[in-house]
Amino acid sequence: GSGKTTLLNIIGAIDYPTSGRVMVMDVPVGDYDESFRANFRLLNTGFVFQSYNLISTLTAIENVMFPMQLVDVPVAATRARASKLLEQVGLEERHDHLPYQLSAGEQQRVAIARAMANDPPLILADEPTANLDERSAEHIRRLLMEFNQLGKTVIVITHDSEITRRPGARVFTMKQGELKADV
Helix, strand or coil, X not given: CCCHHHHHHHHCCCCCCCCCCCEECCEEHHHCCHHHHHHHHHHHEEEECCCCCCCCCCCHHHHHHHHHHHCCCCHHHHHHHHHHHHHHCCCCCCCCCCHHHCCHHHHHHHHHHHHCCCCCCEEEEECCCCCCCHHHHHHHXXXXXXXXXXXXXXXXXXXXXXXXXXXXXXXXXXXXXXEEECC
């Protein structure tokens, strides 16, 4: 209701701002056509959606491989990297499972592995722990923190106070379309 997801979509070059200019990595993303923006997203951002947005007909490993195939990474390298990412999120035994065969927490971990597929500098996560049990939610929190410690910028929209209490977290609130830093 306050514009949090819209802001995330603008930062991620999915949506255009209705006014003003948004700079992402020194690029005014709203000034470019959809082709440029799609390429910018593919190379610079990793999205983690609340609803996972996995491709239902692809296995876990194929879902993670998909973004790499869009940038012409060789198939052998794609499979190896996807396998490593699934191992990193604790799903090394679930490579060949379709989304419906995975729990909500497992689907979210596949989505996180997919977000990291092209090693983007920017991770955008919209309510990544919503609707997950506490064990799965904690796993997701740790993964996001690890990515941040690896030098990634991680922007999370959340109502999960455990994420906002993590060391080094900068917290902003958004009310009625206005973003404010918490002190």
